[in-house]
Amino acid sequence: MGVERLELRDRLEDMLAFSAVARALSFADAARELRVSASTLSRRVARLEAALGAALLRRTTRRVSLTEAGTLYLERCTDVLQRLEEADALVSGFGGAPRGRLRVAVPNLFGQRHIAPLVPDFMRRYPRITLELSFQDRYVNLVEEKFDVAIRIGALPDSSLVARRLATIRRFLVAAPRYPRGREALAQPGDLAAHPCLQFSHFQDGETWTLVRGVERTTVRIHPVLRTDNAEALRLAALGGCGVSALATFLVDDDLRTGRLIRILEDWALPEVGLFAVHPPSRLVSPKARVFVDFLAERLAGEPWERSGAVRPRRARKQGVAGGVSLRQRGAQ
Template sequence: MLGFSAVAKALSFADAARELRVSASTLSRRVARLEAALGTALLRRTTRHVSLTEAGALYLERCTDVLHRVEEAEALVSGLGGDPKGRLRVALPNLFGQLHVAPLIPDFMRRYPRIELELTFQDRYVDLVEEGVDVAIRIGALPDSSLVARRLATVRRLLVASPRYLRGRKPPARPQDLSAHPCLQFSHFADGETWTFSRGAERATVRVRPALRADNAEALRLAALGGCGVSALATFLVGEDVRAGRLVRVLEDWSIPEVGVFAVHPPGRLVASKARAFVAFVAERLAGEPWDSP
Protein backbone atom coordinates (compact mmCIF):
# COMPACT_ATOMS: atom_id res chain seq x y z
CA MET A 1 0.00 0.00 0.00
CA LEU A 2 2.85 2.38 0.86
CA GLY A 3 4.62 1.53 -2.41
CA PHE A 4 1.47 2.07 -4.48
CA SER A 5 0.79 5.38 -2.72
CA ALA A 6 4.31 6.63 -3.46
CA VAL A 7 4.05 5.70 -7.15
CA ALA A 8 0.55 7.18 -7.46
CA LYS A 9 1.68 10.51 -6.04
CA ALA A 10 4.93 10.71 -8.01
CA LEU A 11 3.44 9.09 -11.16
CA SER A 12 6.86 7.52 -11.55
CA PHE A 13 8.26 4.19 -10.36
CA ALA A 14 11.80 5.57 -10.45
CA ASP A 15 11.02 8.63 -8.33
CA ALA A 16 8.96 6.61 -5.86
CA ALA A 17 11.70 3.99 -5.60
CA ARG A 18 14.25 6.66 -4.73
CA GLU A 19 11.93 8.07 -2.06
CA LEU A 20 11.40 4.61 -0.52
CA ARG A 21 15.06 3.58 -1.05
CA VAL A 22 14.26 0.41 -2.96
CA SER A 23 14.89 -0.57 -6.57
CA ALA A 24 12.29 0.28 -9.19
CA SER A 25 11.95 -3.42 -10.08
CA THR A 26 11.26 -4.34 -6.45
CA LEU A 27 8.65 -1.61 -6.20
CA SER A 28 7.03 -2.73 -9.46
CA ARG A 29 6.72 -6.30 -8.16
CA ARG A 30 5.16 -5.09 -4.91
CA VAL A 31 2.53 -3.04 -6.73
CA ALA A 32 1.84 -5.93 -9.10
CA ARG A 33 1.25 -8.26 -6.12
CA LEU A 34 -1.16 -5.68 -4.63
CA GLU A 35 -3.08 -5.46 -7.90
CA ALA A 36 -3.24 -9.26 -8.09
CA ALA A 37 -4.56 -9.46 -4.54
CA LEU A 38 -7.21 -6.82 -5.29
CA GLY A 39 -8.08 -8.34 -8.65
CA THR A 40 -7.92 -5.04 -10.51
CA ALA A 41 -5.40 -2.70 -12.14
CA LEU A 42 -4.53 0.38 -10.10
CA LEU A 43 -2.03 1.93 -12.51
CA ARG A 44 -1.69 2.29 -16.28
CA ARG A 45 1.94 1.81 -17.32
CA THR A 46 3.61 2.77 -20.57
CA THR A 47 7.30 3.13 -21.35
CA ARG A 48 7.06 6.86 -20.59
CA HIS A 49 4.08 7.45 -18.33
CA VAL A 50 2.30 6.14 -15.26
CA SER A 51 -1.29 7.15 -14.54
CA LEU A 52 -4.07 6.08 -12.21
CA THR A 53 -7.00 3.96 -13.24
CA GLU A 54 -10.42 4.79 -11.84
CA ALA A 55 -9.96 2.02 -9.28
CA GLY A 56 -6.48 3.35 -8.48
CA ALA A 57 -7.79 6.84 -7.78
CA LEU A 58 -10.43 5.49 -5.40
CA TYR A 59 -7.91 3.21 -3.70
CA LEU A 60 -5.37 6.02 -3.29
CA GLU A 61 -7.94 8.20 -1.50
CA ARG A 62 -8.71 5.43 1.00
CA CYS A 63 -5.19 4.12 1.55
CA THR A 64 -3.76 7.63 2.16
CA ASP A 65 -6.03 7.91 5.18
CA VAL A 66 -5.17 4.37 6.31
CA LEU A 67 -1.42 5.02 6.07
CA HIS A 68 -1.79 8.27 7.96
CA ARG A 69 -3.65 6.49 10.77
CA VAL A 70 -1.00 3.77 10.92
CA GLU A 71 1.72 6.42 11.16
CA GLU A 72 -0.17 8.23 13.92
CA ALA A 73 -0.72 5.03 15.88
CA GLU A 74 2.96 4.09 15.66
CA ALA A 75 4.08 7.58 16.66
CA LEU A 76 1.62 7.70 19.56
CA VAL A 77 2.70 4.34 20.98
CA SER A 78 6.40 4.94 20.43
CA GLY A 79 6.03 8.37 22.03
CA LEU A 80 4.89 6.74 25.28
CA GLY A 81 8.32 5.24 25.72
CA GLY A 82 10.40 8.29 24.89
CA ASP A 83 10.61 11.45 22.84
CA PRO A 84 8.02 12.07 20.11
CA LYS A 85 9.19 10.95 16.70
CA GLY A 86 8.09 10.50 13.11
CA ARG A 87 7.04 12.76 10.26
CA LEU A 88 4.86 15.74 11.20
CA ARG A 89 3.01 17.60 8.45
CA VAL A 90 2.11 21.20 9.34
CA ALA A 91 0.25 23.77 7.19
CA LEU A 92 0.98 27.41 8.00
CA PRO A 93 -0.47 30.71 6.74
CA ASN A 94 2.12 32.14 4.41
CA LEU A 95 3.22 35.43 5.94
CA PHE A 96 2.45 34.73 9.59
CA GLY A 97 4.18 31.38 9.25
CA GLN A 98 7.31 32.96 7.78
CA LEU A 99 7.48 35.81 10.30
CA HIS A 100 6.44 34.14 13.55
CA VAL A 101 6.53 30.35 13.26
CA ALA A 102 9.57 29.71 11.05
CA PRO A 103 11.92 31.45 13.54
CA LEU A 104 10.74 28.98 16.21
CA ILE A 105 11.55 25.88 14.17
CA PRO A 106 15.30 25.59 14.99
CA ASP A 107 14.53 25.49 18.74
CA PHE A 108 11.73 22.98 18.16
CA MET A 109 14.02 20.71 16.14
CA ARG A 110 16.70 20.87 18.83
CA ARG A 111 14.14 19.98 21.48
CA TYR A 112 12.59 17.15 19.43
CA PRO A 113 15.36 15.79 17.17
CA ARG A 114 13.39 12.61 16.29
CA ILE A 115 10.51 14.52 14.68
CA GLU A 116 10.77 15.02 10.91
CA LEU A 117 8.96 18.26 10.05
CA GLU A 118 7.24 18.89 6.72
CA LEU A 119 6.02 22.49 6.51
CA THR A 120 3.84 24.08 3.84
CA PHE A 121 3.29 27.85 3.67
CA GLN A 122 0.08 28.88 1.90
CA ASP A 123 -2.96 31.03 2.56
CA ARG A 124 -5.49 28.76 0.87
CA TYR A 125 -7.81 26.55 2.90
CA VAL A 126 -6.16 23.17 3.49
CA ASP A 127 -8.34 20.08 3.92
CA LEU A 128 -6.42 18.32 6.68
CA VAL A 129 -7.91 14.87 6.16
CA GLU A 130 -7.80 14.96 2.36
CA GLU A 131 -4.21 16.22 2.23
CA GLY A 132 -2.83 14.21 5.13
CA VAL A 133 -1.93 17.24 7.28
CA ASP A 134 -1.47 16.67 11.01
CA VAL A 135 -1.77 20.26 12.25
CA ALA A 136 -2.72 23.57 10.62
CA ILE A 137 -2.38 27.07 12.01
CA ARG A 138 -5.18 29.39 10.91
CA ILE A 139 -5.94 33.06 11.48
CA GLY A 140 -9.44 34.49 11.75
CA ALA A 141 -12.87 33.25 12.76
CA LEU A 142 -13.11 29.50 12.33
CA PRO A 143 -16.14 28.25 10.42
CA ASP A 144 -18.32 25.68 12.15
CA SER A 145 -16.57 22.38 11.57
CA SER A 146 -15.56 19.17 13.24
CA LEU A 147 -11.94 20.29 13.66
CA VAL A 148 -10.49 20.52 17.14
CA ALA A 149 -9.02 24.00 17.73
CA ARG A 150 -6.69 25.57 20.30
CA ARG A 151 -6.30 29.34 20.46
CA LEU A 152 -2.64 30.33 20.35
CA ALA A 153 -2.68 34.13 20.20
CA THR A 154 -4.66 37.21 19.15
CA VAL A 155 -4.02 39.41 16.14
CA ARG A 156 -4.94 43.10 16.23
CA ARG A 157 -5.48 44.99 12.99
CA LEU A 158 -4.80 48.66 12.32
CA LEU A 159 -6.22 50.96 9.67
CA VAL A 160 -3.18 52.48 7.94
CA ALA A 161 -2.12 54.60 4.98
CA SER A 162 1.15 56.14 3.88
CA PRO A 163 2.04 59.83 4.43
CA ARG A 164 2.34 60.03 0.65
CA TYR A 165 -1.30 58.94 0.23
CA LEU A 166 -2.58 61.30 2.92
CA ARG A 167 -0.64 64.31 1.61
CA GLY A 168 -3.16 66.75 0.13
CA ARG A 169 -6.12 64.57 1.14
CA LYS A 170 -8.54 65.01 3.99
CA PRO A 171 -8.05 61.99 6.29
CA PRO A 172 -11.19 60.05 7.24
CA ALA A 173 -12.71 61.53 10.41
CA ARG A 174 -15.26 58.74 10.89
CA PRO A 175 -15.63 55.22 9.46
CA GLN A 176 -18.28 56.32 6.95
CA ASP A 177 -15.69 58.58 5.28
CA LEU A 178 -13.87 55.48 4.01
CA SER A 179 -16.41 55.22 1.19
CA ALA A 180 -14.58 58.15 -0.45
CA HIS A 181 -11.16 56.45 -0.24
CA PRO A 182 -9.67 53.57 -2.25
CA CYS A 183 -9.23 50.62 0.11
CA LEU A 184 -6.85 47.68 -0.04
CA GLN A 185 -8.70 44.46 0.80
CA PHE A 186 -7.32 41.12 2.04
CA SER A 187 -9.32 38.48 0.19
CA HIS A 188 -9.30 35.82 2.90
CA PHE A 189 -10.78 37.84 5.76
CA ALA A 190 -14.40 36.92 6.43
CA ASP A 191 -15.52 40.56 6.71
CA GLY A 192 -14.92 41.05 2.98
CA GLU A 193 -15.89 44.51 1.74
CA THR A 194 -17.92 45.29 4.87
CA TRP A 195 -15.60 46.65 7.57
CA THR A 196 -16.73 46.91 11.17
CA PHE A 197 -15.41 49.40 13.74
CA SER A 198 -16.02 50.11 17.40
CA ARG A 199 -15.32 53.00 19.76
CA GLY A 200 -16.50 52.33 23.28
CA ALA A 201 -20.19 51.50 22.98
CA GLU A 202 -20.39 52.87 19.41
CA ARG A 203 -20.45 50.52 16.42
CA ALA A 204 -20.09 51.36 12.74
CA THR A 205 -20.29 49.14 9.66
CA VAL A 206 -19.05 50.52 6.35
CA ARG A 207 -19.16 49.18 2.81
CA VAL A 208 -15.74 50.02 1.36
CA ARG A 209 -14.57 50.43 -2.23
CA PRO A 210 -11.63 48.07 -2.82
CA ALA A 211 -9.12 49.48 -5.27
CA LEU A 212 -7.06 46.34 -4.75
CA ARG A 213 -7.95 42.85 -3.56
CA ALA A 214 -5.16 40.37 -2.79
CA ASP A 215 -4.79 37.06 -1.00
CA ASN A 216 -1.31 38.06 0.18
CA ALA A 217 -1.02 40.60 3.01
CA GLU A 218 2.53 41.59 2.07
CA ALA A 219 1.26 42.73 -1.35
CA LEU A 220 -1.28 44.95 0.44
CA ARG A 221 1.42 46.32 2.75
CA LEU A 222 3.59 47.24 -0.24
CA ALA A 223 0.60 48.87 -1.94
CA ALA A 224 -0.14 50.89 1.21
CA LEU A 225 3.52 51.96 1.42
CA GLY A 226 3.30 52.99 -2.23
CA GLY A 227 0.41 55.35 -1.53
CA CYS A 228 -2.36 53.30 -3.15
CA GLY A 229 -4.97 53.67 -0.42
CA VAL A 230 -6.11 52.69 3.06
CA SER A 231 -5.79 49.14 4.39
CA ALA A 232 -6.61 47.15 7.54
CA LEU A 233 -3.47 45.15 8.29
CA ALA A 234 -2.23 43.09 11.23
CA THR A 235 0.14 44.63 13.75
CA PHE A 236 2.55 41.72 13.30
CA LEU A 237 2.99 42.93 9.71
CA VAL A 238 2.89 46.75 9.90
CA GLY A 239 3.88 47.51 13.50
CA GLU A 240 7.44 48.43 12.54
CA ASP A 241 6.23 50.55 9.61
CA VAL A 242 3.97 52.54 11.94
CA ARG A 243 6.72 53.07 14.49
CA ALA A 244 9.10 54.21 11.74
CA GLY A 245 6.52 56.60 10.23
CA ARG A 246 6.36 54.78 6.91
CA LEU A 247 2.66 54.17 7.57
CA VAL A 248 0.27 56.32 9.58
CA ARG A 249 -2.71 55.11 11.56
CA VAL A 250 -6.10 56.27 10.28
CA LEU A 251 -9.19 56.56 12.51
CA GLU A 252 -6.90 55.89 15.45
CA ASP A 253 -9.67 56.18 18.04
CA TRP A 254 -11.71 53.44 16.34
CA SER A 255 -10.91 49.72 16.71
CA ILE A 256 -11.21 46.85 14.23
CA PRO A 257 -12.32 43.47 15.65
CA GLU A 258 -9.41 41.30 16.72
CA VAL A 259 -8.95 37.83 15.22
CA GLY A 260 -7.53 34.67 16.75
CA VAL A 261 -4.60 32.47 15.79
CA PHE A 262 -5.59 28.81 16.15
CA ALA A 263 -3.95 25.41 15.87
CA VAL A 264 -6.42 22.89 14.42
CA HIS A 265 -6.34 19.15 13.90
CA PRO A 266 -8.93 16.55 12.87
CA PRO A 267 -11.03 14.93 15.62
CA GLY A 268 -11.67 11.25 16.07
CA ARG A 269 -8.06 10.36 15.36
CA LEU A 270 -5.23 9.45 17.64
CA VAL A 271 -3.52 12.74 18.34
CA ALA A 272 0.11 11.70 18.06
CA SER A 273 2.60 12.93 20.62
CA LYS A 274 4.52 14.70 17.85
CA ALA A 275 1.44 16.84 17.04
CA ARG A 276 0.77 17.57 20.69
CA ALA A 277 4.41 18.55 21.16
CA PHE A 278 4.31 20.98 18.22
CA VAL A 279 1.08 22.68 19.29
CA ALA A 280 2.25 23.02 22.90
CA PHE A 281 5.61 24.42 21.81
CA VAL A 282 4.10 27.04 19.49
CA ALA A 283 1.46 27.99 22.06
CA GLU A 284 4.19 28.52 24.66
CA ARG A 285 6.25 30.73 22.34
CA LEU A 286 3.32 32.78 21.02
CA ALA A 287 1.79 33.37 24.45
CA GLY A 288 1.55 37.06 25.23
CA GLU A 289 1.56 38.14 21.57
CA PRO A 290 5.29 38.36 20.79
CA TRP A 291 4.87 41.03 18.10
CA ASP A 292 4.78 44.64 19.21
CA SER A 293 1.56 46.57 18.86
CA PRO A 294 1.84 50.34 18.31
Protein backbone atom coordinates in the same frame (compact mmCIF):
# COMPACT_ATOMS: atom_id res chain seq x y z
CA MET B 1 -11.79 -17.83 0.89
CA GLY B 2 -11.70 -15.83 -2.35
CA VAL B 3 -8.80 -13.58 -1.31
CA GLU B 4 -5.41 -15.21 -1.27
CA ARG B 5 -3.70 -14.86 2.07
CA LEU B 6 -0.42 -13.01 1.99
CA GLU B 7 2.11 -12.57 4.72
CA LEU B 8 1.26 -9.46 6.72
CA ARG B 9 4.54 -7.80 5.85
CA ASP B 10 4.00 -8.37 2.14
CA ARG B 11 0.45 -7.08 2.32
CA LEU B 12 1.53 -3.86 4.06
CA GLU B 13 4.31 -3.32 1.50
CA ASP B 14 1.83 -3.82 -1.32
CA MET B 15 -0.71 -1.46 0.23
CA LEU B 16 1.98 1.19 0.70
CA ALA B 17 3.09 0.77 -2.93
CA PHE B 18 -0.46 1.01 -4.26
CA SER B 19 -1.25 4.01 -2.06
CA ALA B 20 1.82 5.91 -3.26
CA VAL B 21 1.08 5.22 -6.93
CA ALA B 22 -2.62 6.04 -6.51
CA ARG B 23 -1.85 9.40 -4.92
CA ALA B 24 0.84 10.36 -7.44
CA LEU B 25 -0.91 8.69 -10.43
CA SER B 26 2.60 7.89 -11.55
CA PHE B 27 4.84 4.90 -10.91
CA ALA B 28 7.96 7.02 -11.45
CA ASP B 29 6.93 9.72 -8.96
CA ALA B 30 5.85 7.15 -6.39
CA ALA B 31 9.14 5.28 -6.83
CA ARG B 32 11.09 8.47 -6.08
CA GLU B 33 8.97 9.10 -2.99
CA LEU B 34 9.49 5.57 -1.63
CA ARG B 35 13.09 5.32 -2.89
CA VAL B 36 12.55 2.07 -4.76
CA SER B 37 12.47 1.25 -8.45
CA ALA B 38 9.34 1.68 -10.54
CA SER B 39 9.53 -1.98 -11.52
CA THR B 40 9.43 -2.96 -7.83
CA LEU B 41 6.30 -0.90 -7.33
CA SER B 42 4.73 -2.40 -10.42
CA ARG B 43 5.35 -5.93 -9.12
CA ARG B 44 3.91 -5.09 -5.71
CA VAL B 45 0.76 -3.53 -7.16
CA ALA B 46 0.31 -6.48 -9.52
CA ARG B 47 0.70 -8.90 -6.59
CA LEU B 48 -1.93 -6.99 -4.62
CA GLU B 49 -4.36 -6.98 -7.55
CA ALA B 50 -3.85 -10.74 -8.01
CA ALA B 51 -4.52 -11.37 -4.33
CA LEU B 52 -7.69 -9.25 -4.40
CA GLY B 53 -8.86 -10.52 -7.76
CA ALA B 54 -9.60 -6.99 -8.95
CA ALA B 55 -7.85 -4.35 -11.04
CA LEU B 56 -7.02 -1.30 -8.93
CA LEU B 57 -5.23 0.81 -11.54
CA ARG B 58 -5.67 1.48 -15.25
CA ARG B 59 -2.26 1.71 -16.94
CA THR B 60 -1.52 3.20 -20.33
CA THR B 61 1.74 4.40 -21.84
CA ARG B 62 0.78 7.97 -20.92
CA ARG B 63 -1.08 7.87 -17.63
CA VAL B 64 -2.24 5.94 -14.60
CA SER B 65 -5.77 6.22 -13.21
CA LEU B 66 -7.85 4.53 -10.53
CA THR B 67 -10.54 2.01 -11.25
CA GLU B 68 -13.75 2.09 -9.22
CA ALA B 69 -12.38 -0.72 -7.05
CA GLY B 70 -9.09 1.16 -6.71
CA THR B 71 -10.84 4.32 -5.49
CA LEU B 72 -12.65 2.37 -2.79
CA TYR B 73 -9.55 0.42 -1.80
CA LEU B 74 -7.40 3.58 -1.61
CA GLU B 75 -9.72 5.06 0.99
CA ARG B 76 -9.38 1.97 3.18
CA CYS B 77 -5.63 1.73 2.60
CA THR B 78 -5.10 5.32 3.63
CA ASP B 79 -7.01 4.75 6.85
CA VAL B 80 -5.07 1.57 7.70
CA LEU B 81 -1.65 3.08 6.96
CA GLN B 82 -2.47 6.27 8.83
CA ARG B 83 -3.57 4.37 11.92
CA LEU B 84 -0.42 2.27 11.80
CA GLU B 85 1.72 5.42 11.59
CA GLU B 86 -0.21 7.01 14.46
CA ALA B 87 0.21 3.91 16.61
CA ASP B 88 3.97 3.87 15.95
CA ALA B 89 4.23 7.58 16.78
CA LEU B 90 2.21 7.24 19.96
CA VAL B 91 4.26 4.37 21.32
CA SER B 92 7.55 5.97 20.32
CA GLY B 93 6.71 8.82 22.69
CA PHE B 94 7.02 6.45 25.65
CA GLY B 95 10.62 5.69 24.76
CA GLY B 96 11.86 9.14 25.66
CA ALA B 97 11.66 12.54 24.02
CA PRO B 98 9.34 12.94 20.99
CA ARG B 99 11.09 12.13 17.75
CA GLY B 100 10.62 11.76 14.04
CA ARG B 101 9.82 14.01 11.09
CA LEU B 102 7.23 16.71 11.75
CA ARG B 103 5.68 18.39 8.69
CA VAL B 104 4.07 21.78 9.36
CA ALA B 105 2.40 24.19 6.92
CA VAL B 106 2.49 27.84 8.00
CA PRO B 107 1.21 31.10 6.44
CA ASN B 108 4.03 32.63 4.46
CA LEU B 109 4.46 36.09 6.01
CA PHE B 110 3.30 35.26 9.53
CA GLY B 111 5.49 32.16 9.47
CA GLN B 112 8.55 34.13 8.45
CA ARG B 113 8.04 36.83 11.04
CA HIS B 114 6.72 34.97 14.06
CA ILE B 115 7.27 31.22 13.73
CA ALA B 116 10.69 30.99 12.06
CA PRO B 117 12.33 32.97 14.92
CA LEU B 118 10.99 30.38 17.40
CA VAL B 119 12.42 27.40 15.52
CA PRO B 120 15.90 27.42 17.13
CA ASP B 121 14.39 27.26 20.64
CA PHE B 122 12.06 24.45 19.60
CA MET B 123 14.88 22.45 18.03
CA ARG B 124 17.05 22.86 21.11
CA ARG B 125 14.19 21.70 23.29
CA TYR B 126 13.31 18.71 21.07
CA PRO B 127 16.54 17.68 19.28
CA ARG B 128 15.12 14.32 18.15
CA ILE B 129 12.39 15.95 16.05
CA THR B 130 13.20 16.72 12.43
CA LEU B 131 11.13 19.78 11.56
CA GLU B 132 9.94 20.38 8.00
CA LEU B 133 8.29 23.78 7.53
CA SER B 134 6.37 24.73 4.40
CA PHE B 135 5.68 28.45 3.97
CA GLN B 136 2.61 29.03 1.80
CA ASP B 137 -0.67 30.90 1.96
CA ARG B 138 -2.90 28.29 0.34
CA TYR B 139 -4.94 25.88 2.47
CA VAL B 140 -3.10 22.56 2.25
CA ASN B 141 -4.92 19.25 2.47
CA LEU B 142 -3.32 17.83 5.59
CA VAL B 143 -4.25 14.21 4.93
CA GLU B 144 -3.49 14.01 1.21
CA GLU B 145 -0.27 16.05 1.48
CA LYS B 146 0.83 14.32 4.69
CA PHE B 147 1.16 17.37 6.92
CA ASP B 148 1.02 16.79 10.65
CA VAL B 149 -0.03 20.33 11.58
CA ALA B 150 -1.09 23.51 9.76
CA ILE B 151 -1.14 27.03 11.18
CA ARG B 152 -4.05 29.05 9.80
CA ILE B 153 -5.34 32.59 10.16
CA GLY B 154 -9.00 33.54 9.83
CA ALA B 155 -12.35 31.83 9.96
CA LEU B 156 -12.10 28.07 9.59
CA PRO B 157 -14.56 26.13 7.44
CA ASP B 158 -16.58 23.51 9.27
CA SER B 159 -14.71 20.24 8.91
CA SER B 160 -13.52 17.18 10.75
CA LEU B 161 -10.15 18.81 11.46
CA VAL B 162 -9.22 19.40 15.07
CA ALA B 163 -8.31 23.02 15.82
CA ARG B 164 -6.70 24.85 18.70
CA ARG B 165 -6.81 28.62 18.96
CA LEU B 166 -3.34 30.00 19.63
CA ALA B 167 -3.91 33.75 19.54
CA THR B 168 -6.10 36.55 18.22
CA ILE B 169 -5.23 38.56 15.13
CA ARG B 170 -6.35 42.18 15.23
CA ARG B 171 -6.52 44.43 12.17
CA PHE B 172 -6.58 48.23 12.03
CA LEU B 173 -6.93 50.89 9.36
CA VAL B 174 -3.50 52.40 8.72
CA ALA B 175 -1.81 54.85 6.39
CA ALA B 176 1.45 56.75 6.07
CA PRO B 177 1.55 59.97 8.15
CA ARG B 178 1.82 62.07 4.99
CA TYR B 179 -1.07 60.32 3.23
CA PRO B 180 -4.07 62.36 4.51
CA ARG B 181 -2.54 65.70 3.47
CA GLY B 182 -4.47 67.38 0.71
CA ARG B 183 -7.48 65.13 1.18
CA GLU B 184 -10.71 65.45 3.06
CA ALA B 185 -10.39 64.32 6.67
CA LEU B 186 -11.49 60.81 7.60
CA ALA B 187 -13.90 61.42 10.47
CA GLN B 188 -16.26 58.48 10.08
CA PRO B 189 -16.27 55.13 8.25
CA GLY B 190 -18.42 56.42 5.39
CA ASP B 191 -15.63 58.86 4.45
CA LEU B 192 -13.55 55.93 3.19
CA ALA B 193 -15.58 55.92 -0.03
CA ALA B 194 -13.70 59.07 -1.11
CA HIS B 195 -10.24 57.65 -0.41
CA PRO B 196 -8.08 55.11 -2.26
CA CYS B 197 -7.94 51.87 -0.30
CA LEU B 198 -5.54 48.92 -0.33
CA GLN B 199 -7.39 45.63 -0.18
CA PHE B 200 -6.19 42.29 1.24
CA SER B 201 -8.12 39.75 -0.82
CA HIS B 202 -7.52 36.84 1.57
CA PHE B 203 -9.71 38.33 4.33
CA GLN B 204 -11.87 40.84 2.46
CA ASP B 205 -14.13 40.31 -0.54
CA GLY B 206 -15.57 42.72 -3.07
CA GLU B 207 -15.45 46.46 -2.47
CA THR B 208 -16.60 46.70 1.13
CA TRP B 209 -15.02 46.63 4.58
CA THR B 210 -16.80 45.63 7.75
CA LEU B 211 -15.74 47.74 10.72
CA VAL B 212 -16.52 47.39 14.41
CA ARG B 213 -16.44 49.79 17.36
CA GLY B 214 -17.47 48.14 20.59
CA VAL B 215 -20.86 46.61 19.88
CA GLU B 216 -21.34 48.75 16.76
CA ARG B 217 -20.82 47.15 13.38
CA THR B 218 -20.99 48.82 9.98
CA THR B 219 -20.18 47.88 6.40
CA VAL B 220 -18.72 50.62 4.21
CA ARG B 221 -18.07 50.80 0.49
CA ILE B 222 -14.48 51.43 -0.50
CA HIS B 223 -12.53 52.23 -3.66
CA PRO B 224 -9.68 49.68 -3.90
CA VAL B 225 -6.75 50.93 -5.97
CA LEU B 226 -4.75 47.82 -5.05
CA ARG B 227 -6.06 44.33 -4.31
CA THR B 228 -3.66 41.50 -3.50
CA ASP B 229 -3.29 38.37 -1.38
CA ASN B 230 0.19 39.47 -0.27
CA ALA B 231 0.06 41.47 2.97
CA GLU B 232 3.65 42.69 2.63
CA ALA B 233 2.78 44.31 -0.71
CA LEU B 234 -0.08 46.16 1.03
CA ARG B 235 2.22 47.26 3.85
CA LEU B 236 4.76 48.66 1.38
CA ALA B 237 2.01 50.46 -0.55
CA ALA B 238 0.70 51.97 2.69
CA LEU B 239 4.21 53.08 3.69
CA GLY B 240 4.50 54.68 0.27
CA GLY B 241 1.43 56.83 0.89
CA CYS B 242 -0.77 55.05 -1.67
CA GLY B 243 -3.88 54.93 0.51
CA VAL B 244 -5.59 53.38 3.52
CA SER B 245 -5.11 49.70 4.27
CA ALA B 246 -6.49 47.28 6.85
CA LEU B 247 -3.52 45.35 8.20
CA ALA B 248 -2.87 42.97 11.05
CA THR B 249 -0.94 44.11 14.09
CA PHE B 250 1.55 41.25 13.68
CA LEU B 251 2.60 42.96 10.43
CA VAL B 252 2.56 46.68 11.33
CA ASP B 253 3.30 46.80 15.07
CA ASP B 254 6.83 48.12 14.53
CA ASP B 255 5.60 50.63 11.94
CA LEU B 256 3.01 52.00 14.35
CA ARG B 257 5.52 52.13 17.20
CA THR B 258 8.06 54.08 15.14
CA GLY B 259 5.49 56.31 13.45
CA ARG B 260 6.08 55.06 9.91
CA LEU B 261 2.35 54.28 9.85
CA ILE B 262 -0.51 55.83 11.80
CA ARG B 263 -3.94 54.54 12.64
CA ILE B 264 -6.89 55.94 10.70
CA LEU B 265 -10.31 56.12 12.40
CA GLU B 266 -8.70 54.93 15.63
CA ASP B 267 -11.99 53.97 17.29
CA TRP B 268 -12.76 51.50 14.51
CA ALA B 269 -11.16 48.20 13.51
CA LEU B 270 -11.90 45.19 11.39
CA PRO B 271 -13.36 42.14 13.14
CA GLU B 272 -10.79 40.04 14.96
CA VAL B 273 -9.81 36.68 13.52
CA GLY B 274 -8.12 33.69 15.13
CA LEU B 275 -4.72 32.11 14.75
CA PHE B 276 -5.22 28.32 14.82
CA ALA B 277 -3.20 25.13 14.83
CA VAL B 278 -5.13 22.39 13.04
CA HIS B 279 -4.40 18.71 12.59
CA PRO B 280 -6.26 15.73 11.15
CA PRO B 281 -8.82 14.03 13.40
CA SER B 282 -7.38 11.18 15.38
CA ARG B 283 -7.68 9.59 18.74
CA LEU B 284 -3.90 9.21 18.64
CA VAL B 285 -2.19 12.58 18.24
CA SER B 286 1.52 12.03 17.85
CA PRO B 287 3.76 13.33 20.66
CA LYS B 288 5.80 15.35 18.16
CA ALA B 289 2.70 17.21 16.93
CA ARG B 290 1.40 17.74 20.44
CA VAL B 291 4.62 19.27 21.77
CA PHE B 292 4.91 21.56 18.74
CA VAL B 293 1.40 22.95 19.21
CA ASP B 294 1.97 23.29 22.97
CA PHE B 295 5.22 25.14 22.27
CA LEU B 296 3.48 27.62 19.96
CA ALA B 297 0.64 28.13 22.44
CA GLU B 298 3.21 28.93 25.12
CA ARG B 299 5.24 31.34 23.00
CA LEU B 300 2.36 33.09 21.20
CA ALA B 301 0.11 33.55 24.23
CA GLY B 302 -1.00 37.13 24.67
CA GLU B 303 -0.23 38.20 21.08
CA PRO B 304 3.47 38.97 21.70
CA TRP B 305 3.79 40.96 18.46
CA GLU B 306 1.61 43.71 19.95
CA ARG B 307 4.37 45.58 21.74
CA SER B 308 3.42 49.08 20.62
CA GLY B 309 1.31 51.40 22.72
CA ALA B 310 -0.24 52.44 19.43
CA VAL B 311 -2.11 49.15 19.20
CA ARG B 312 -3.38 49.20 22.80
CA PRO B 313 -2.63 45.55 23.58
CA ARG B 314 -5.09 43.85 25.86
CA ARG B 315 -4.12 41.85 28.91
CA ALA B 316 -2.70 38.52 27.85
CA ARG B 317 -5.12 35.66 28.10
CA LYS B 318 -4.02 32.48 29.78
CA GLN B 319 -3.63 29.67 27.29
CA GLY B 320 -4.19 26.07 28.31
CA VAL B 321 -2.26 23.18 26.88
CA ALA B 322 -5.16 20.77 26.48
CA GLY B 323 -5.90 19.21 23.12
CA GLY B 324 -8.10 20.86 20.52
CA VAL B 325 -11.73 20.29 19.68
CA SER B 326 -13.34 19.24 16.46
CA LEU B 327 -14.62 22.05 14.24
CA ARG B 328 -17.79 20.04 13.80
CA GLN B 329 -18.29 20.16 17.55
CA ARG B 330 -17.84 23.88 17.91
CA GLY B 331 -18.07 25.37 14.44
CA ALA B 332 -15.57 27.75 12.86
CA GLN B 333 -14.23 30.34 15.27
